[in-house]
Amino acid sequence: MINKGDTKAGLYKDTLIAGLWRENPVFRLLLGMCPTLAVTAAVKPALTMGLSVIFVLVCSNIVVSLMRNLLKPHLRILMFTLTIATFVTIADLFLKAFVPRMSETLGPYVPLIIVNCIIICRAETCASKNTLGVSIIDALGMGVGFTLTLCVLAGVRELLSTGKIFEVQIMPSVFVPWAAMGMPVGAFLTLGLLLGLVNMITSRKT
Amino acid sequence: MLKMIKHFIQQSWLLIVASFFFGLLIAATNYALSERIEQNKVEKFNRLTAALLAEAKPELAAELEIDSLSGKGQSVKVYKVVTKKGECIGWSFKADGPGFADKIELVVTVDKGFERIAGFDVLASNETPGFGDKIKDDYYRRQFKGAPSDVLELVKTGKPERSDSEIVAITGATVSSEAVVKIINNSLLQIKKQMLEKGLISNDK
Numbered sequence: 001m002i003n004k005g006d007t008k009a010g011l012y013k014d015t016l017i018a019g020l021w022r023e024n025p026v027f028r029l030l031l032g033m034c035p036t037l038a039v040t041a042a043v044k045p046a047l048t049m050g051l052s053v054i055f056v057l058v059c060s061n062i063v064v065s066l067m068r069n070l071l072k073p074h075l076r077i078l079m080f081t082l083t084i085a086t087f088v089t090i091a092d093l094f095l096k097a098f099v100p101r102m103s104e105t106l107g108p109y110v111p112l113i114i115v116n117c118i119i120i121c122r123a124e125t126c127a128s129k130n131t132l133g134v135s136i137i138d139a140l141g142m143g144v145g146f147t148l149t150l151c152v153l154a155g156v157r158e159l160l161s162t163g164k165i166f167e168v169q170i171m172p173s174v175f176v177p178w179a180a181m182g183m184p185v186g187a188f189l190t191l192g193l194l195l196g197l198v199n200m201i202t203s204r205k206t
Numbered sequence: 207m208l209k210m211i212k213h214f215i216q217q218s219w220l221l222i223v224a225s226f227f228f229g230l231l232i233a234a235t236n237y238a239l240s241e242r243i244e245q246n247k248v249e250k251f252n253r254l255t256a257a258l259l260a261e262a263k264p265e266l267a268a269e270l271e272i273d274s275l276s277g278k279g280q281s282v283k284v285y286k287v288v289t290k291k292g293e294c295i296g297w298s299f300k301a302d303g304p305g306f307a308d309k310i311e312l313v314v315t316v317d318k319g320f321e322r323i324a325g326f327d328v329l330a331s332n333e334t335p336g337f338g339d340k341i342k343d344d345y346y347r348r349q350f351k352g353a354p355s356d357v358l359e360l361v362k363t364g365k366p367e368r369s370d371s372e373i374v375a376i377t378g379a380t381v382s383s384e385a386v387v388k389i390i391n392n393s394l395l396q397i398k399k400q401m402l403e404k405g406l407i408s409n410d411k
Binding site for chain 2: 038067070071072075078079082083085086089090093094096097098100104107108184
C-alpha cells in the first residue's frame with residue numbers, strides 16, 4: 001500500500017501524497033460514497049463534513065495506533081468501531097453546540113460518520129500496523145483528500161444549481177440555475193463525470 | 207469455570223477498559239456542552255415562535271403535566287406570546303413524540319383563544335432525508351395554519367389548501383406525517399383542557 005521511502009521524511013511525504021491523490025479515498029478508492037453524494041449540495045455543509053471527518057480520522061488513528069500491539073485479532077473491528085463512535089459523538093456534540101444550524105443541515109449524516117468506510121479502512125490498513133507518526137500523517141492526508149474532493153464536488157454542484165458559492169454570486173445574471181444539480185441526480189452526475197475526468201488524467205500519466 | 211472467566215478477561219480487558227474511558231470522555235464533553243446545546247434549542251424555539259406568530263416574544267405562562275404518547279407523564283411549558291405593546295396574540299408550546307427514525311420535537315402555536323392552530327415548525331427530528339423530512343416543507347406545514355384546535359385527521363388524498371381538520375399526508379412519508387398529527391393531537395387537546403380548567407383561556411368568544 002505505502003511505498004517505503006528511503007528516509008523517515010520520505011515515508012511521511014509519500015503517506016501524505018497517497019491520501020491526497022494517488023490513493024484519494026473518493027476518486028481512487030471509492031470509499032465513503034454516502035456523505036460524498038448526500039452532503040455536497042453546497043460547499044458549507046461539505047466543508048463541515050470534511051472537517052468533522054478529519055477530526056474523527058486523526059483521533060481514531062491516534063488511538064488505534066497506540067493500542068495496536070494490544071489488539072486481539074478477532075476483536076479488532078469492535079475496538080475500531082468503539083473508538084470511532086466515541087469521537088463521532090464528541091464531534092456531533094461540538095457541532096450541535098457551536099454551529100446548530102449546520103448540525104441541522106447535516107442531520108443524520110454526522111452520526112453516520114461512524115460507519116464511514118474511510119475511517120475503518122485507515123484503522124485497519126494503516127493505524128493498526130504503523131507507528132503513531134505515520135498514522136497521524138496518513139489520517140491528515142486521507143482526511144484532507146476527502147475534504148478537498150467533497151468541496152470540489154460541492155463547488156461544481158452549488159455553482160450550477162444556484163450560480164453562487166458561499167452566497168457570493170459568481171455566474172453572470174443570464175445564467176439559468178440548474179435545480180437538478182442540487183438534487184440527488186446532480187450528485188450522481190457530478191461524481192460520475194469527475195471520476196471519469198480523474199481516470200482520464202491518471203491513465204494519460206501512466 | 208475460573209479458567210473461563212480468566213480467558214474472558216484476557217480476551218476482552220482492552221475492550222472493557224477502553225469502553226470505560228471512552229464513556230468518561232463522552233460524559234465530560236456532554237457535561238461541558240449540554241448547557242450551550244440547551245441554550246441553542248431555546249433560541250430556536252423563540253425564533254420559530256416569532257416566525258409563526260408575527261414578530262412577538264414568548265413568555266412563560268404555565269407549566270402543565272400531560273400524558274405523553276408513550277403513556278408517561280410529561281411536563282410541558284406553555285408560553286404566552288405577547289407583542290411589544292403587551293397584547294397577547296397566542297400561545298406556544300413544545301410537543302414531542304416518536305417519529306419514523308427518532309423523536310420528533312415540534313413547536314406548536316395556537317391563537318389567543320386556543321381555537322385555531324397558528325402553525326407548527328420542527329425543532330428537532332431525524333426523519334429520512336428526501337421523504338420524512340418533508341414535514342418541514344411548506345406544503346405540509348401550511349395545512350396546519352388555521353386548522354381548528356380539535357382532533358386532526360390524516361388522509362391520503364384531499365385538498366391540502368383547505369384549512370380544516372383534514373391533513374393530507376406526504377407521499378412516501380406516511381409514518382412521519384402521521385407522527386406529526388399524533389403529536390399535535392395528543393398535546394394540543396390536553397393542554398387546551400388544562401388551560402380552560404386553570405382559567406388561562408375562556409370558552410366564550
